[in-house]
Amino acid sequence: MERMTLNAAPQWQFSSPAGEANYRAARKRYPAQAIVDLVALRDNMRHLVDVVGGPNSGTAVMGVVKADAYGHGLLPAALAALAGGATWLGTAQSHEALLLRKLGIGPDRCHILTWVYNGTEVPFDELIANDIDVSVGSLPGIDAVAAAARKLGKPARVHVKVDSGFGRNGFTEESFDAALAKLVPLAKEGVLHIVGQWSHLAVADSPDVPEFVASTDRQIANFNAFTARMDKAGIAPEIRHLANTAATLSRPEIHFELTRPGIGLYGYEPDPAMGTPRDWQLKPAMTLQAQLGTVKHVEKGHGISYGRTYLTPDDTSTAIVPLGYADGIHRSASGFDMQGAKHIDKPGGPVRVMTADGPKLYRVSGRVCMDQFMIDLHGSCDQLDVHEGDTVCLFGPGRGEQFAEPTADDWARAADTISYEIFTCLRNRIPRLYLNAADVLPADDLAKLDPTTLL
DSSP states (O other), X not given: OOOOOOBOSOXXXXXXXXXXXXXXXXXXXXXXXXXXXXXXXXXHHHHHHHHTTOTTSSOEEEEXXXXXXXXXXXXXXXXXXXXXXXXXXXXXXXXXXXXHHXXXXXXXXXXXXXXXXXXXXXXXXXXXXXXXXXXXXXXHHHHHHHHHHHHHTSOEEEEEEBOSSSOSSSBOTTTHHHHHHHHHHHHHHTXXXXXXXXXXXXXXTOTTOHHHHXXXXXXXXXXXXXXXXXXXHXXXXXXXXXXXXXXXXXXXXXXXXXXXXXXXXXXXXXXXXXXXXXXXXXXXXXXXXXXXXXXXXXXXXXXXXXXGOOBOSSSEEEEEESOOTTTTOOGGGOBBOTTSTTXXXXXXXXXXXXXXXXXXXXXXXXXOOSSOEEEXXXXXXXXXXXXXXXXXXXXXXXXXXXXXXXOHHHXXXXXXXXXXXXXXXXXXXXXXXXXXXXXXXXXXXXXXXXXXXXO
């Protein structure tokens, strides 16, 4: 009798036989899959809209879908965010903003803002023609936007970016007079439509550090001072936006007319210092799973992977997880032991494996390779009933590694990074598959998605 492979991932509920066929095809195409629950995305956005007082509160909510929606997939995430009540979408790069319009999300559905560009090359004319709002935070940027608007004969919708203390994009206090000197006549001429004023917070996700709380307070005061200067110059912004996910959740006094939650849409808190997703009624939307490659017995003292940084402490079995740094698995999530050449004891990234004794948590053993990493099963694969082809779970919407339910926060801790980097680094050679699309999206939106990605 053929053995059924074990599965440490959820038992996926397929919407149709076609959905199950898509799942099987994805497994044949690649030995790992990123599965995104559109219900979680929609419900996270619904919650974020509720946090700011609901759809009639006077505060709108932007779904930030930059960087391919933090690795979750640009169009599916954008549509799920709109289904959850977002009335704005935000992308850093202009090509993603234009792609959203090209894929059928018109100006009748939502506003779109884009903000990162090289002012000498960005296609401002295309952005303006497609009713996409653009950020201006430099004097050359103002000139370039104005030139494109004049050429088209259509006002550019602009958001004035101010540096309230982050030190990244935006006009400083010292350069703002020069910016106003350009913006005011252009607004009076009708070349620029001054829609918004905005900035970004540096440490709103660190409520446990009094110095950082004070720093956020200073940024808010600086932001308000910039508003006063715009008002005095006669170009008061129609909307202001400063709140990221952290401030959306914890700083109601700066919700203003628009908030910009990013990581919260995908179900994570901005920093573990704020607690866990559950504390904020958020649910992680992505599960990353893989099917095991070679499983074999090895003797005590066997070196695992490059550099012999991990030596098996006993006779054991090892298993290959066919994902590596070429897939976005951080090499810094490698696991070392004191026996190895580096004489370092460092836990590797966590992996949930189903065994004969139930789910167990194992860790990356040795260095992460380009296309794979290994785990020490700390026992016989035969006794554990772990074999090639079993599905293992790297992270998902679980309670954490202490429950053998690893999350992206757990991987971030192992890799000395943040959850954002765990998703956004996942390469597109890993298939993205979408759960519950038909339950979340109207028929017109459902038709916009690649049907082979729907479960």
